[in-house]
Amino acid sequence: MAETGEMSESRDLGAAKPVRGVLLGAPGSGKGTQAARLSKRLGIPAISTGEMLREAVAAGSDLGRRVEEILISGALVDDEAMAEVVRNRLVEADAANGFLLDGYPRNQEQAEKLAEILGELGTQLDLVWFVDVPKEELMRRALARQREDDKEEVIEKRLELYRKVTDPLVGYYGDLGLIRHVDGNQPIERVTEAMMAALEIDCPADSQAEPQPGAEPGVKSAEAVEV
Numbered sequence: 073m074a075e076t077g078e079m080s081e082s083r084d085l086g087a088a089k090p091v092r093g094v095l096l097g098a099p100g101s102g103k104g105t106q107a108a109r110l111s112k113r114l115g116i117p118a119i120s121t122g123e124m125l126r127e128a129v130a131a132g133s134d135l136g137r138r139v140e141e142i143l144i145s146g147a148l149v150d151d152e153a154m155a156e157v158v159r160n161r162l163v164e165a166d167a168a169n170g171f172l173l174d175g176y177p178r179n180q181e182q183a184e185k186l187a188e189i190l191g192e193l194g195t196q197l198d199l200v201w202f203v204d205v206p207k208e209e210l211m212r213r214a215l216a217r218q219r220e221d222d223k224e225e226v227i228e229k230r231l232e233l234y235r236k237v238t239d240p241l242v243g244y245y246g247d248l249g250l251i252r253h254v255d256g257n258q259p260i261e262r263v264t265e266a267m268m269a270a271l272e273i274d275c276p277a278d279s280q281a282e283p284q285p286g287a288e289p290g291v292k293s294a295e296a297v298e299v
């Protein structure tokens with residue numbers, strides 16, 4: 073996925089920001105791009121389960137062989153296999169001080185499993201960004217992408233699955249007080265600003281490049297960061 077990265081390197085953060093976050097959003101919402109941008113800004117790893125599975129397929133590992141057909145069809149890999157993938161990744165040293173999960177959890181069972189895994193690690197989620205993009209824009213973006221599993225009927229299937237099983241997680245995490253709504257239908261930089269504002273962090277690099285009226289420092293509430 074494209075990473076423009078024009079200002080990502082320009083900021084020395086010193087220590088990593090210990091955020092444990094999930095990016096929630098439909099296929100084509102740009103959450104993968106945002107995860108990569110936030111990863112650089114915050115100094116914590118972006119963990120994309122889709123990317124990990126595609127790498128497993130490319131490497132021809134056992135997992136890769138098991139999930140190859142599923143990825144091509146646009147269906148979901150079983151929860152048990154995904155829990156193993158995510159657990160193995162979250163215990164790695166670089167995730168000890170925070171992470172950005174992209175593509176997991178995908179349904180309520182996975183969300184509950186994630187809480188369990190994090191509980192075993194003695195931690196929990198800090199927040200869940202919901203990158204909100206209108207349906208028509210999602211379809212337009214998805215068709216413009218160039219992945220092997222991005223054929224139109226596969227895109228439809230992934231969007232349908234998203235609506236059925238993943239979208240309800242917005243309510244699930246909302247009830248837990250973790251959700252932060254972000255308008256994903258705006259330029260990449262502004263989406264990043266809105267996500268950073270949700271963390272109550274000032275971002276001088278971006279705001280110098282382009283004034284961001286909705287992303288002043290010191291934003292205190294989830295409502296206030298809906299830009």
Ligand code: AMP
Pocket residue numbers: 099121122123125142143146147148149150154174175176177178182230
């Ligand atoms: P993504 O790059 O997140 O769109 O994921 C690409 C594909 O990987 C999906 O269409 C699924 O087949 C599989 N996948 C990724 N994450 C998960 C997950 N959390 N649960 C089940 N399948 C997943």
